[in-house]
Amino acid sequence: MFSFNKLTVFATALAASSVVLATPASVKKRAALDVFVPPITSPVAGDVWVVGQQKNVTWDTSNAPAHITNPIGQILLAKGGPITGDVLADGFDILIGSIEVTVPDVVDGDDYAIILLGDASNYSPEFTITHSA
Known part of the structure; x- marks a missing residue:
């Protein structure tokens, strides 16, 4: 015992x-499952977007892993690093590689960046948003 x-x-x-x-x-x-952080290919540094226009945000999906942890994407607008709160697109498949967004009405002439969210976040280079072409 x-x-x-x-x-x-x-x-x-x-x-x-x-x-x-x-x-x-x-x-x-x-x-x-793998984390996928596709590089943003558009917008690029120096681009000028006009409020109200339709613009394509694009990213490179050529190195996507077979199994992505979070395949649902979201596009946000950032100013000086922090998110401004403008959600430009959401609920799309991260593997589509591009999505059209409407340029929001923001402060004229300021520099912004796009944040692509999915598994992780990726920032575009800074570009300008203005009210007139």
Whole structure:
């Protein structure tokens, strides 16, 4: 018959072995999904967008992994780093590579950037938004 100490040691060893055995499966499951951070190809530095126009935001999907952690995209407008709160597009498949947005009514002549969200965020170079061409 086991004493209390021997039983405790046996139960602890059994519990530890089940954790070790479960670890590889959870690692394999996580490894099957990859974070995808596609580089933004448009807008580029120096572009000038006019309020109210339709513009294409584009990104490179050529190196997309087979399994993406979050394939749903969102386009945001940023000014000086922080997000301005303008959601220009959302709910699209990150693998489409481009989406048309309407240039929002913002402060004339300021520099902005596009943020592409999905798995992670990626910023475009800064560009200008103005009220007239």
